[in-house]
Amino acid sequence: MSDFNKDEYLNDLPDMDDLSGQAAPAAASAADGASAASAAGATQEGAAQPAAAQSQENGDSAAADGADKADAADGKADDTLTPLGQAKKEAAEYLEALQRERAEFINFRNRAQKEQERFRQHGIIDVLTALLPALDDIDRIREHSEMDDSFKAVANKIDKAFEKFGVEKFGEKGEDFDPTKHDAILHKPDPNAEKETVDTVVEAGYRIGDRVIRAARVVVASPQN
Structure with a gap:
């Protein structure tokens, strides 16, 4: 086994200043990359907000332009x-x-x-x-x-x-009894009556068209059964 020579070993190691010089540019390069990425993101975000606002303004302008064009078309149609x-x-x-x-x-x-x-x-x-x-x-x-x-x-x-x-008088002896136009003041049995009929008209009835002004007051002959 050969003898260990400390001086030769130390002479073979790389210089620490060289290592420091190489590490500093690498760190600076990494920092520059991060800063560039952050700046790019901020630029994109800042650009996105005006773009959205511009899109809204463009939509409003398009609607206004459409209404103006419709009015202009009507006016133009009249002019033509x-x-x-x-x-x-x-x-x-x-x-x-x-x-x-x-x-x-x-x-x-x-x-x-x-x-x-x-x-x-x-x-x-x-x-x-x-x-x-x-x-x-x-x-x-x-x-x-x-x-x-x-x-x-x-x-x-x-x-x-x-x-x-247009006044019509109604109520005649012998006609069928109708409670909608006759007011029966008396019912008397009649062996010859087959249905209720007017036997005597005490007071005539009057109507105008279908409207009864006064019902006829009558005595009604009714069948005995």
Whole structure:
């Protein structure tokens, strides 16, 4: 075994200054790489935010431009019309407005006519109701006594006047009993009756159209069973 020579061993080792010089550039290179990566990330992030804002602004601008273009298209369409075409367009607009006004007027006229007819019927009903006692007296005189020609003429004129206003008298002996238009003041058994019929009319009934003003007051003949 050869003898260990300390001096030769130490002379073969690399110089520490050289090692320090080599390590420092490597560390600096690594630090520079990290700084560059961080700067690149910050640059990308900073660029992404304006890009998103710019995209939103572009969308808003596109919508506004679309509305402006639509208005411009309408204006341009009007501008491209010939004088005759423009006159036809205005005439069509006036005709549409006139038709709407005419429809509204027709509806108003129909409502006014219905209201007028309703008020007219109310007036007739009020007069008829006030004259019912006199009309009943005239009917009793007709049934139970002879009427002279002058009184008969007056009674006929009254009947025709009410007929002119649509008033109809009803209630006749022998007709079927109808509780919707007859007011039975008495039911009497009748061996010859097969169903309920009017035996005697005490007071005539009056109606206007389908509206009963007063039901006829009658005596009803009913079957015995």
